[in-house]
Amino acid sequence: MSVWDQLIGQEAVVGQLQRAAREERPHHAWLFTGPPGSGRSNAALAFAAALLCEREDPRERGCGHCRACRTVLASSHADLTHFVTENPQITIEEARELVVRAQDKPSVGRRRVIVVEDADRMAERTSNVMLKAVEEPPPGTVWLLCAPSPMDVLVTIRSRCRPATLKVPAVADVAELLVRRHGVDRRRAEESARLAQSHVGIATRLALYDDARTRRQEVVSLPLALGGVPDAVRAADRLHRIAVEESRADAEARNEEERKQLLVALGAPESGRVPPAIRGALNRLEADQKRRSRRIQTDTLDRFLIDLTTFYRDVLTLQLRTGSGLVNEHLGQELADHAANTTPERTLHRIDAISRTRERIRTNVSAQLAFEAMAVSLL
Numbered sequence: 001m002s003v004w005d006q007l008i009g010q011e012a013v014v015g016q017l018q019r020a021a022r023e024e025r026p027h028h029a030w031l032f033t034g035p036p037g038s039g040r041s042n043a044a045l046a047f048a049a050a051l052l053c054e055r056e057d058p059r060e061r062g063c064g065h066c067r068a069c070r071t072v073l074a075s076s077h078a079d080l081t082h083f084v085t086e087n088p089q090i091t092i093e094e095a096r097e098l099v100v101r102a103q104d105k106p107s108v109g110r111r112r113v114i115v116v117e118d119a120d121r122m123a124e125r126t127s128n129v130m131l132k133a134v135e136e137p138p139p140g141t142v143w144l145l146c147a148p149s150p151m152d153v154l155v156t157i158r159s160r161c162r163p164a165t166l167k168v169p170a171v172a173d174v175a176e177l178l179v180r181r182h183g184v185d186r187r188r189a190e191e192s193a194r195l196a197q198s199h200v201g202i203a204t205r206l207a208l209y210d211d212a213r214t215r216r217q218e219v220v221s222l223p224l225a226l227g228g229v230p231d232a233v234r235a236a237d238r239l240h241r242i243a244v245e246e247s248r249a250d251a252e253a254r255n256e257e258e259r260k261q262l263l264v265a266l267g268a269p270e271s272g273r274v275p276p277a278i279r280g281a282l283n284r285l286e287a288d289q290k291r292r293s294r295r296i297q298t299d300t301l302d303r304f305l306i307d308l309t310t311f312y313r314d315v316l317t318l319q320l321r322t323g324s325g326l327v328n329e330h331l332g333q334e335l336a337d338h339a340a341n342t343t344p345e346r347t348l349h350r351i352d353a354i355s356r357t358r359e360r361i362r363t364n365v366s367a368q369l370a371f372e373a374m375a376v377s378l379l
Contacts, residue, residue: 007043016164028141029144030143041146053069079111197310246300316351
């Protein structure tokens, strides 16, 4: 099984990356773009594995079996930097650290590869910090940046990168992956792939965890419970509370483990007061953890909004009689009733309201208030 097998429905990009991996001096910077769930980071890691593969025959690079391929896919290769920010945006300090790492010579492989997920989370000033390093990296260093679209990256950065554009895979391809990789029942796999709109990560979660399916069902059923303003406010508050609880549960265990590891690394006493010299490091860790928790919460809320959009997408499909398949087939009758009692113009207005809320929650506004305002506008 090669590293390319995980890139389902991306034959054109796989061919492009395979040809580049065979070159003695591949292009020094790449920009992987595609809709959420298309597999941008997976494609970047697969390409990184091919660039660092130990096979001598260029045609076999990306074999998936050698030590280099396995460690790259596990993000543990010595010459790989796989960066994922835990902040709402990539900070200048993080960008500077990446620039420093890009100057290091390869230690065990032929190249040094830097994968940067969420490159769209860079402000202009942060992008300028990385510009020179991306434009003229040391020999042997390759940058692999990931973003939803080229327009999400500063033009001075994307103009230095070779594009690798991914597409949303077919539902059948995602279902086949779930069956092959996780042994999921085919009917459940197909339903999960459809509900996730071919987003591999979300489809996997829906296929494997019943609580994820329950939460999604509650989100997409929200419009059916909107009888008035009080109902809208209560529904919005509940969704916000679920997101907060989910992000808190995801962070608490990890936060405590990180705190223990830091105390051990700094030689703190097992009990008693923490020395002042160590307290500063703990305060910095807690600040980082708080920012990470906020991002997890924002990402969870955003996922809820994407799921909610599918309800109105299906309503619009029925109103315009496009003949397209419904994402939420299990709500067929409810969708038909909703479509009959409103207009396409009103449905588009509601979709716009959800889209505006997605933008707002990524700023400093209160997510709870933004959700309440959105729910009222859906009436």
